[in-house]
């Protein structure tokens with residue numbers, strides 16, 4: 599079982615795109631995948647054109663049956679969507695004892711039906727993001743080719759470290775993923791060099807870069823997965839390679855669960 603939070607403190611750096619595209623990649627490889635959207639913007643449902651009746655709020659707060667709260671895109675790929683009501687989840691959880699462990703309790707039963715759980719978060723550090731990190735213990739950081747995005751990545755790494763210290767958690771960043779890469783731009787070269795340094799200094803692997811590709815925005819506008827919109831596009835190729843890398847990197851985690 600793999601649980602992975604896709605996080606960067608900076609907004610607009612392909613967190614949602616990376617979550618949906620990798621979810622589909624893993625589902626196409628025969629894995630049973632659950633996507634959890636914890637962002638009140640509800641971006642997952644809008645980029646995939648989902649119209650869920652219920653979502654995170656109804657499952658977490660109203661305690662509706664999990665099966666009634668998810669959207670089944672295919673037998674292999676399920677999504678627990680978010681919407682504006684997600685902000686209420688945050689407020690209500692705030693009053694709980696051991697609130698940071700809320701997701702671990704909530705999802706321990708339902709996760710048994712899945713091989714991979716991917717969690718999309720909002721750009722700011724929120725209690726929901728903390729809950730997601732404590733539950734998943736593994737983080738993937740997409741980094742756009744600008745300084746703020748780089749700083750956002752460092753902030754995410756620091757946040758994991760503090761949580762590990764404060765809550766005796768074991769949160770680990772599994773990869774730095776360069777996104778919106780356009781090698782014709784000087785800034786791309788600068789940021790990629792910075793990332794090499796960060797990767798060497800932290801021993802966090804740098805993954806195969808995702809190129810800037812108009813098909814990504816067009817696919818979102820058409821409410822389709824990238825691979826359905828244009829299976830041969832650059833971004834589809836790149837994400838395919840990243841899924842290969844992640845499978846290798848997380849194999850240890852998968853084997854441990856398989857043996858358990």
Ligand SMILES: Nc1ncnc2c1ncn2[C@@H]1O[C@H](COP(=O)(O)OP(=O)(O)OP(=O)(O)O)[C@@H](O)[C@H]1O
Nearest residue numbers: 609610611612613614615721778809810811814815
């Ligand atoms: N590789 C890419 N090439 C071109 N456009 C991209 C690429 N990746 C993402 N985008 C576009 O960039 C925008 C932001 O992407 P996305 O919504 O995935 O980011 P996010 O990090 O989830 O944003 P937020 O912080 O608001 O949640 C979207 O319009 C998306 O279509």
Ligand SMILES: [Mg+2]
Nearest residue numbers: 613614637641
């Ligand atoms: Mg998003």
